[in-house]
Amino acid sequence: KAGVTQTPRYLIKTRGQQVTLSCSPISGHRSVSWYQQTPGQGLQFLFEYFSETQRNKGNFPGRFSGRQFSNSRSEMNVSTLELGDSALYLCASSSEGAGANVLTFGAGSRLTVL
């Protein structure tokens, strides 16, 4: 069974640009959530999608957005990049069911903003 796939794995952008990250969940998983990891703030929840609907949202500015497609694949977008957006962005998928809220994470997309 393939795991959670994130693309791209590494990318470099400059301030003011925008970026789109992609996440393909484990087959059959309908929940996809996104997290940002930085040395200063640790791991922080961005948002979660379930069946194409945003089910929960963290405390990030509106520059951070996401969506989920009918095949459960998800994308997140960051517009008008700032230096502080440099981080490891992690995506996780989960099935739903009794005791099934176990999150499986992808390898992450490491974003550097110059």
Place this chain on the structure above:
Amino acid sequence: GIQVEQSPPDLILQEGANSTLRCNFSDSVNNLQWFHQNPWGQLINLFYIPSGTKQNGRLSATTVATERYSLLYISSSQTTDSGVYFCAVSISGGYNKLIFGAGTRLAVHP
């Protein structure tokens, strides 16, 4: 919001030693997971343990939900156990919004 505190922040062990990592949380939770992050950044789920005790090889975990803490035990540590261990929780209605602790950084030396 709910607070998650992990201790110790750093831990250095010789190969073969045992260790206990602790996670305290400030409110009732319906989901608690332990993760290991390897040096390449990959987060690996170790346990889903909102209550009770589980064991998987050299690792075991116990969560006492009524007292709001969880423990992760590593026995006979190996160099491959090195990395950062995170405890993460979610509250009722939080779905898959996990709140992570700051982690325990473990270094196992040969």
